[in-house]
Amino acid sequence: MRELRKYLPFALSAAVVAALIVVPMNFNRYGLFILSQWATMTIAAMGLNLTLGYAGQVSLAQGAFVGIGAYTAALMTTHGLPLAGALALAILLCFAIGWLLGYPALRVQHHYLAFVTLAFSTLAFLVFRNESWLTGGTYGISNIPRPAIFGFATNRPLPFYYVCLGMLGIVTLCMWWLIRSPWGRAFMALRENPIRAQSLGVDTRRYTLMAFAIGSALGGVAGVIYAPLTQYIDPVPFNLSLSLDLLMMVIVGGSGFFFGPFLGAMIAVLLPEWLRVTEGYYLMLYAAAVILLLIWSPTGILGILDRFLAERRTRAASAKRAGTKSQWETVA
Amino acid sequence: MSAVLEVSDVRKNFGGITAVNGVSFDVQEGEILGLIGPNGCGKSTLFNCILGQLTPSGGEVKVDGKPVTGLRPSELNRLGVSRTFQLLQVFPKLSVRENLILAGQEHRGSMTSRLFGRSDAGLTDAANQMIGFFKLDHLADEPAGGLSYGQQKLLDAAMAFMGGPRLVLLDEPAGGVNPSMLSDLKERLAAINRERRATFVVIEHNMEFVMSLCSRVMVMAEGRVLAMGRPDDIRRNPAVIEAYLGH
């Protein structure tokens, strides 16, 4: 029975992946658009989850990084350059900016990164809006082409959805590798107990900076997919609200849990759609829902699951401890 | 040969309060130095000044002849100084083995090799060795949060040794450990001290523990060194007795 239990997560993942590939074949254009948006936002949320959930830093600029990625892709592809090139450039650009932003802020105090990213978010939006010679200003950039992957055109909704899904898959694998590596362990340590981590030689500053820079780069990746998805971008979606939305996605899904962003993005993208029937009230209801969820479980949806599992684990551990004492603790 | 640890005239003020008032001492390689004194005499503050948790208001600290005053704790750790904590600080969600791998990984390779290399940074064997040494074998895969207090104390000590430190500062290692485990803890610490020529400084309130483990004992009172010498001498020193009784 134990053997089977070990394979449960793999079986579950395989089933979910299969469903994500097969089920949408029956969706209409709008459904595919929403699902592609979910995939894109999950990538951005995963980046933020790394910064926030693993390294414990609040970034209010993730939306701006998505914007930088989007504009990079839009500008390059509308001038005939390949999307892959835009991807590479966006990653480098966002990583570098993340490093530059984070370096001085982290020298200082824990929560100051939040405010520096807040400032950067505003500045980025202003640049997007004002520098029309580059970004098209409030008119934006239109007719963004969809890429050809290995010779296949992706102009139709379903093929491009697979592009988004594929990107999500690649990002997920990379994150999985990162979290399993010693870096992942260091990230977790500096979230759980930075003082202890420091006393063990973990350079908390450098790891925090890395988490923030990588997280920001992932924001850029999401943006690079977002541009050809909507095929038209203007500054409006990339303001502070997007950063706050992404933050909510991470917290509501469960900050620090690997699959938290997937759930959070699902809620953030799908819930407003369902609530749209209430018209003007939908944002209020959404806000109320988020508040209530946070009061009930500040560690998010996966936090509830984790608490449940942890209780079962401690009960099992106490039982085990009662049964076998350590070699030291023999009854005198 | 320079001492492993040289503390020269270290002082620490908090606003109007002087917690450490000019403390100087040396620790030679392989020594186990005990640090005792009544509550509030400045022992923990001194520790924190040595370890970089606090920046001293004055004075100097040298490790193996290198000045380390005011370096950050992570830098000190990589220079070979590690510590245990009075209040337990293991990582409860990680397994015992994972805790130990974490404790040693920053000493293996570079940032880059740690990203692209093995998930355990090649430390599984060393971790298992440590687990065996501290007799935590059957708990190796258990989450550290599920261990008993005494077991967590052992893990805490084990973590301090994973990085192969030159100098280990132990903050009340015997605190809260039940008597049946105390002699074994003492024996393990003495063994590691012998086998690895690791140098210890131990803050403790448990007199019997200190006197039997340590080669030298330093007594602090009111932020200053009151006496320094072999355990027997300290035990009989009238000023020391006065300092404890007078409180």
Place this chain on the structure above:
Amino acid sequence: MSDLLDLMVAGLATGAIYALVAVGFTLLWQTSQTINFAQGEFVMLPAFFMLAAMHAGAPFWLAILIGIGLSMILLGLGFKLLLVDPMLRHGVLPLAIATMALAIGIKEAVKQFFSAEASPFPSVVPAGEASILGRAVSLQSLGVLALAILAVIGLTALLNRTSLGRQMQAVAQNPNVARIIGIPVERMILLTFLINAVLVAVASVLITPIYLAKFSSGEVLGQAAFIAAIVGGFNQVRGAIAGGLLIGVVDNLSAAYISTQYRAAVPMILLIAIILFCPQGLLGRAEERTV
């Protein structure tokens, strides 16, 4: 040059309002580790309470009192009991996110239940100009400045000269020690929330006539308050006051002398500069590495 004096006074006037809001923000953080991202909306809302009261026939002075009262009940007591208390033991961040959601909720509620358009709001201060040093200065600015300064003086007096205020300061510095020496910490924290509610209501009365009552006016104000609090040093009330005044003046001057397109950037640049070169803020105390 007459412009400059008027600009300075206007800047100090808005700055004094920012100071009030920033002080409330800082107090909440100091005593209960609450980062209130809805602070801007808290300033926007009381004006609408007052407008509603006036629609229902109340005279202006009564509407103001009603607004302050409702603010204390909803934004002080209600906020603390319903949002802060349940969430605070889980750390700073979930509560901060919840206040973000609260900001959205309040904004949308006002947009939905009142109006999406801006509404005018009567001023406590008469319009017109006065002559100072031979230059024309708007009475509005002078009046607002005077009232805001009065409020700040009142607050400082409360904090420094009354036993109650000193107890609150003790709680802000170290709640555990305060509890040990017998200060009723929970009551003091509640008092901070109530004081914040009064501060934002007063700020609302002063600023709404100038920028009109609109559901979205909280955003800019909230941001200005955060920046003022940080610029002044997150852990000092005096700093919040200084920060607020500075931001107000800088904001006004830059509106006149810098292109409006990038006007919003100036406080941000100031913020980044302060964080880089003076991390504890203008008047803040440097925070030690903790054990």
